Amino acid sequence: MSQHRPTGPNGRPGGVPALPDLPEATVARLPEYLRALHHIAETGNDTISSEGLAAAAGVNSAKLRKDLSHLGSYGTRGVGYDVALLIDQIEFTLGLDQRRAVALVGVGNLGHALAGYAGFASRGFRIAALFDADQARVGEPINGLDVRHISELAEVAAAESIAIGVIATPAAAAQDVADALVAAGVTSILNFAPCVLSVPEGVDVRKVDLAIELQILSFHEHRKSALTSLPGGLAEEAVGT
Amino acid sequence: MSQHRPTGPNGRPGGVPALPDLPEATVARLPEYLRALHHIAETGNDTISSEGLAAAAGVNSAKLRKDLSHLGSYGTRGVGYDVALLIDQIEFTLGLDQRRAVALVGVGNLGHALAGYAGFASRGFRIAALFDADQARVGEPINGLDVRHISELAEVAAAESIAIGVIATPAAAAQDVADALVAAGVTSILNFAPCVLSVPEGVDVRKVDLAIELQILSFHEHRKSALTSLPGGLAEEAVGT
DNA sequence: AGGCGCTTGTGAACTCGTGCACAAATCGCG
DNA sequence: CGCGATTTGTGCACGAGTTCACAAGCGCCT
Ligand SMILES: NC(=O)c1ccc[n+]([C@@H]2O[C@H](COP(=O)([O-])OP(=O)(O)OC[C@H]3O[C@@H](n4cnc5c(N)ncnc54)[C@H](O)[C@@H]3O)[C@@H](O)[C@H]2O)c1
Ligand SMILES: NC(=O)c1ccc[n+]([C@@H]2O[C@H](COP(=O)([O-])OP(=O)(O)OC[C@H]3O[C@@H](n4cnc5c(N)ncnc54)[C@H](O)[C@@H]3O)[C@@H](O)[C@H]2O)c1
Numbered sequence: 001m002s003q004h005r006p007t008g009p010n011g012r013p014g015g016v017p018a019l020p021d022l023p024e025a026t027v028a029r030l031p032e033y034l035r036a037l038h039h040i041a042e043t044g045n046d047t048i049s050s051e052g053l054a055a056a057a058g059v060n061s062a063k064l065r066k067d068l069s070h071l072g073s074y075g076t077r078g079v080g081y082d083v084a085l086l087i088d089q090i091e092f093t094l095g096l097d098q099r100r101a102v103a104l105v106g107v108g109n110l111g112h113a114l115a116g117y118a119g120f121a122s123r124g125f126r127i128a129a130l131f132d133a134d135q136a137r138v139g140e141p142i143n144g145l146d147v148r149h150i151s152e153l154a155e156v157a158a159a160e161s162i163a164i165g166v167i168a169t170p171a172a173a174a175q176d177v178a179d180a181l182v183a184a185g186v187t188s189i190l191n192f193a194p195c196v197l198s199v200p201e202g203v204d205v206r207k208v209d210l211a212i213e214l215q216i217l218s219f220h221e222h223r224k225s226a227l228t229s230l231p232g233g234l235a236e237e238a239v240g241t
Numbered sequence: 242m243s244q245h246r247p248t249g250p251n252g253r254p255g256g257v258p259a260l261p262d263l264p265e266a267t268v269a270r271l272p273e274y275l276r277a278l279h280h281i282a283e284t285g286n287d288t289i290s291s292e293g294l295a296a297a298a299g300v301n302s303a304k305l306r307k308d309l310s311h312l313g314s315y316g317t318r319g320v321g322y323d324v325a326l327l328i329d330q331i332e333f334t335l336g337l338d339q340r341r342a343v344a345l346v347g348v349g350n351l352g353h354a355l356a357g358y359a360g361f362a363s364r365g366f367r368i369a370a371l372f373d374a375d376q377a378r379v380g381e382p383i384n385g386l387d388v389r390h391i392s393e394l395a396e397v398a399a400a401e402s403i404a405i406g407v408i409a410t411p412a413a414a415a416q417d418v419a420d421a422l423v424a425a426g427v428t429s430i431l432n433f434a435p436c437v438l439s440v441p442e443g444v445d446v447r448k449v450d451l452a453i454e455l456q457i458l459s460f461h462e463h464r465k466s467a468l469t470s471l472p473g474g475l476a477e478e479a480v481g482t
Numbered sequence: 483a484g485g486c487g488c489t490t491g492t493g494a495a496c497t498c499g500t501g502c503a504c505a506a507a508t509c510g511c512g
Numbered sequence: 513c514g515c516g517a518t519t520t521g522t523g524c525a526c527g528a529g530t531t532c533a534c535a536a537g538c539g540c541c542t
Contacts, residue, residue: 022460025529031456035435049489058437062531069491077490078538094456095463102455113354114451119435123452124459163462164455187465188458190451194276194360196299204461206454210355210431211364213447214343214405215272215335217429218365219263220445221404222336224428266499290519303501303522310521318520319508483542490537497530507520512513 022093026067032057033064034090035123041083049080091124101128101162103186105177106169107137107147110192114168115142128160133173150180157184164188171195178205263334267308273298274305275331276364282324290321332365342369342403344427346418347410348378348388351433355409356383369401370394374414391421398425405429412436419446 022030036056040048050068054061068074068081071089075081091097102125104114114120115130130147132138140147148156156162165181167174167189174193181189182203191197191207199205263271277297281289291309295302309315309322312330316322332338343366345355355361356371371388373379381388389397397403406422408415408430415434422430423444432438432448440446 023529027457027460028453030460031450031453032437034456035452036437050491051489056437058439060531062533063529065489065491066530073491075490076538077536078488078540080489093460093463095459095466096456100455100459100462109354109357113351116350117451119452120455123456125452125455164458188462190454190458196273196277196297198299202465204458206458208449208451208454209272210358210449211276211360211366212269212272213431213449214341214361214366215275215337215364216268217405217431217445217447218336218341219268219271219334221341221429222334224443225336264499291521292519301501303503304499306519306521307500314521316520317508318506319510319518321519486539486541488538488540490535492535493533495530495532497528499528500526502525503523505520505522507518509516509518511515511517 022070026070027094029057029059029063029067030090030094032059033067034087034094037083037087037090041087046083047076047080048083048086050075053081094124096124099124099126100164101126101160102164102166103127103129103131103153103157103160103162103181103184104166104168105131105150105153105181106167106173107132107140107142108168108170111168112142114166115145125164128162129156131156133169150177153180154184157181157186162186164190167191167193167197169193263311267311268335270298270300270304270308271331271335272364273300274308275328275335278324278328278331282328287324288317288321289324289327291316294322335365337365340365340367341405342367342401343405343407344368344370344372344394344398344401344403344422344425345407345409346372346391346394346422347408347414348373348381348383349409349411352409353383355407356386366405369403370397372397374410391418394421395425398422398427403427405431408432408434408438410434 033053036053040053040056050061050065054064057064071093074086074089102120104111104127107115107130115127120127127145130142130145131150131153132147133150135149137147138149163186165186165188167177169177171193174191174195175197178189178191178197178199182199187202188204189197189199191205194209194211197205274294277294281294281297291302291306295305298305312334315327315330343361345352345368348356348371356368361368368386371383371386372391372394373388374391376390378388379390404427406427406429408418410418412434415432415436416438419430419438419440423440428443429445430438430440432446435450435452438446
């Protein structure tokens, strides 16, 4: 699946991987398209129109077409997109043609839930190791993996070619953990701790902060309840993410 | 700017809630500023410059000043911002002056972690009720709250004035749960299930999808590893969130 | 073979967000 | 009391992202 472009009318030339330099906003939506496409594939459809896929992914169809056009021309006018082909293309673009190994650091409340999460495996990732600083947790088996001590991180990361790390420790420990991850060769970090991480250039960080999401919702609640006292009962749908 | 309230130097004008119609991007950053400010307040500082706060929140100082200017003029030139005052202003803007009640639906793997999460309470929210469809879970006490059956949702939501709902059920159940939440008067939903929700106008939905975050990181990994084969070893810091 | 309806791919206008750069404001000090 | 050091607030230009609208392309039906 990774590599089926024989230099067709739009296929990329010879051995060049062709990095189309996608807009960041497009990259952020590709996973949504991918999820929708898998869902559509399961229902037996083998082609889908931009309108249909856009609806399934919850976006505007023009935006979807423009996004997909950045990957190349994989649709057929008058027909739509070939579902299987498009899945392959998006997976290739996202680098999901190889199953990526992930290290999870901090096996507490949240870490346990993440470690047991099936959606990891089904969407292209493999939890390759669990780490914690608490000796009481080291050795505990979770979902077929034993928790290891954080001091083993560098060794294990190298052995398992881990390039992605997930931080689920308290905020106070997060920067230290990030430093350790970077030192171990990790170049992408997903941070659940509510704090800002500083990392060297070349390392990507994304964060997930539950409280921020709730506070954004709170803002809109605040706004809505203020609006109800005014005449024009305006309202908007789905807040941007 | 939109609305320079004439009353007091900082106090809000009499009665009028003053909705300055903040840019969505600004709203999304206010919680980060708030977190940084609380952190700064704990260290004993009572004023902070835009430069300092920007660094603590991980943003550009010009952006921070522009964001804050939308709330009104709460800084002092030559000095900086009064930390306590700014905290109050941001909390007011986000509607955190009242502690908002949240319903959590789906007390499984992830739901348990969320229910036990202290960051909820410390950042302006109160988990008012836990719901599940599984009778085996109903009655289970978690963190001082008993899990209730989903059929009680409407009743409890009304009694506790719940306007925000969190969905932590499997994706297959998420739309049904969303419908039930909306029917119970909830107007803001935070969705952890990997699926698109359709809700009536006036209801806000935000989603958190772990796999999407990882896939975005994967894309950048893919890109980075492709770049290493080329001469110009470009790299970028912190991927946008 | 040719025309017709459908759908993609994209140019162009527009909106939104960012960041520079600087004037205006404030404080502290001599 | 005025001056210089400092920091805010913002006008402006630029870039990113979104949406419209439509020509180009494709398959099907006659
Ligand atoms: N629980 C949630 O639902 C939730 C939701 C959103 C965000 N978070 C955030 O996720 C993080 C974890 O939350 P939690 O509820 O799981 O906390 P927790 O205290 O239950 O777990 C933290 C774990 O990290 C380990 N740890 C501490 N320091 C470490 C270090 N230096 N190296 C390795 N491991 C270390 C601890 O031993 C513990 O097992 C926190 O930052 C929290 O704010 C949690
Ligand atoms: N576990 C994770 O770390 C994680 C991470 C990201 C996303 N998610 C997503 O969060 C959701 C929950 O994950 P989980 O691991 O906790 O799953 P889970 O199966 O452990 O828990 C789901 C819970 O929802 C309950 N439920 C099912 N249908 C319901 C209904 N109609 N009304 C009320 N409750 C209902 C079930 O009884 C169960 O207790 C899933 O959509 C998953 O994809 C989980």
